[in-house]
Amino acid sequence: MTQRHWIMIATLGSAALMLGALGFQYLGGFHPCKLCYWQRYPHVIAVVIGAIALWMPNRLLIILGAASAAVTGVFGVYHAGVEWKWWQGPTTCTSSDITGMNTDALFDQIMSAPLTRCDDIVWQLAGLSMAGWNAVISFVLVACWLMALRRP
Structure with missing residues (x-):
């Protein structure tokens, strides 16, 4: 197989894993936790790098693609x-901008937000x-990615 392949x-x-994650979220109703999001970002970066590398391949892009995949793999092991x-996982969580919200609107937002803990296994195979x-x-x-690096 060639480098391009x-x-x-x-x-x-990486694109398939992202589509799968989005499918689980939007079609399956499995809301992601903080660590789930951490695993998604490197996949998006790998897809962008891959698209550029397909257009103009070079060693640096291939190494960056491998690094992105490795980072999300490490996040997966951690999660x-x-x-x-x-x-123990992270003890913090994130919230949206609450500037200008009254207490009733803030309470409604908190109560309607889906809660997914990082230490819960919501699906397994x-x-x-x-x-x-x-x-x-x-x-x-x-x-x-490393096989691509070995190919001329």
């Missing part, structure tokens, strides 16, 4: 560890949660 596989892999109670599968597949994508 490996870049395409890695790029489409899976939090889910399995191997270590073959003993791995979504975070675990993200880690496994992301490390496979790292290997695809």
Whole structure:
């Protein structure tokens, strides 16, 4: 296989994982937690890098693509560890801008917001949660990026 094929596989892999995550969220009703979002950003970056690398391949872009896939894989391992109670996850959460809101509107916003804890496993297959599968597949994508690096 050529370098272009490996870049395409890695790029489409990250795109598929993003589409899967969005499908679980918007079609399946599985609301993401903070760590779920952390795992998404590197995939988006890998897709952008992959699109550019398909157009004008160079070693730096391929290395950045591999790094993006590795980062989301590490986040996946961290999140899976939090889910399995191997270590503690983040104790903070984020909220939207509340400037100018009265107390009733703020209370309504808080009460209607979906709550998903980082240490809850909301879906799993073959003993791995979504975070675990993200880690496994992301490390496979790292290997695809590295195969692209080895090809002329």
